[in-house]
Amino acid sequence: MNVTIIGLGLIGGSIAKDLKRTGFATEIVGVDSNPEHGKKAVELGIADRYEELETAVQQTDLVVIAIPVDKIKIVLPKVLDLIPENTTVTDVGSTKREIVSLIEKHPKRGNYVPSHPMSGTENSGPVAAIENLFEDKICIICDQEKSRPQHVALIEKMYQSIGMSTAYMSSDEQDHNTAFVSHLPHVTAFALANAVLAKEDRSIIFDLASGGFRSTVRLAKSSPEMWGPIFHQNRDYMVEAIGEYQKHLEAFKKSIQNEDAGEMMELIKHANGIRSVLDGGNQSMTKKEKTIIQLFTPKN
Template sequence: MKITIIGLGLIGGSFAKDLRLARFATEFVGVEANKSHAQEALKLGLVDRVEPLEKGIKNSDLVIIAIPVDKELEVLPAVLDGIDRGTTVTDMGSTKKVITELVKSHPRRNQFIAAHPMSGTENSGPTAAIEGLFKGKIAIVCDQENSGPQHLALVEKMFQVLGMDIAYMSSDEQDHSTAFVSHLPHAAAFALANAVQDKEDRSIIFDLASGGFRSTVRLAKSSCSMWKPIFEQNSHYVVNSLDVYIQHLQQFRDCIKNNQFDKLQDLILNANKIRTILEGENPHFIKNEEKIVKLYTKQQ
């Protein structure tokens, strides 16, 4: 099997590492616009070679698009235009509605699987790629009814090999959900980093910064080229999530300002409930390995 990975940063590079370890494919080809990243990816052995887009996707069994979502608006149609009839295409973008609307009428839409692996770090570039990044995490597959079963099965098998659970939802549901659990935390981290840097005596504050602060603000180190277009494409739901967050921040502030510490205690205890939610089993995310294996076998 030949896999072409477009974008050899954290996500694309980590896919290459784990899929190579799993012997999921025999040939890994990279497409990378950044020349230094391309050289790094080759040096690290993430891919066997790097080629231009048109050549790189030819005769490929699976094309994985792992680039910022604004660049994907240009690349995805070009990929669908240039692939062979049997090629499967999937993307890893954090927004989905704009992407799927863009190609909904493309004659090869059924060869495309809109996906989003819920995993990552604040680092970027080929050197940020790590083994096991996706294990135990959730992969969201969107609008699966618009994809051919053999193409869907290949992508499902890929996620299964990586040790991921799969959640199925519409593109709109994906954008709404990730606005709260992914996009909002990044927006909050960016704002917190700016708030602390705005202090006149910030050098003293940074000297006192503990592990708690560092873990909270860690996401603020995330790439602007990746996150600016995410906020642009999912602006409606991101604004909605920020409005809800700001409402709760104001409530917390007002309790402290007005000496309503009994009410503040209730807010903290209610927030503590997140522990049982995060540690509990989620019945909405269920692997159907029998279905995955059967469909995947049909393609062979």
């Protein structure tokens, strides 16, 4: 199968590596707005060749769009205009509502399957691409009833070939859920990094930084070109998630300020309950709630 990957960074490059490794793709054609990335991807064996978008998408079985979500809104309609009648198209963006609404009336809407493979690192560019990035992770497919069955089946098969399970949601549910389990952690990491960077004696703080700080703030190294547009497109649910987080931060602040050790212990014990959820031991949760929580949790 001929697969065209638009965007040869961490996600697009890692998908390309796994599709070649598993034999799902016989040829990977790379497309990237940065010619140096395209050349590097060929050099690293991520893509078999590098083409301009117009040429690549007219001669392919499957198109995977792996670029920032603001760029997807520009590129996706163009791809749907150019592809052959039987070509399947998916994107891997972290937001979906604005993207999907943009092509709702497109004649080839049925060829498009919105998807979001829930995996990644804080690194970017072709050199960040790694094999097995998606193993035992979950991919969300959105609004599958609006895509033709053969195209949904191909995308399911693609993600299955790289070791992913599949969850199904509406675009609205996807954006709402990821605001809490993906987008909020990134905002928190950015804010924590800024708080520490604002300290005049921050060099001393960094000298004292342990594993807890480093693991918490790791996401603050993520690309602003990627995450800025995500926050913008998901702004309503982001505001909700940040507001909810602020409430819980304020509860901790109040318990510390008032020297209320009992309340503080209750807050910590309640938070410890996340262990049973992530370990799959909370039987009171619905199947859908467990799926949402497990989106970013590797299977044991």
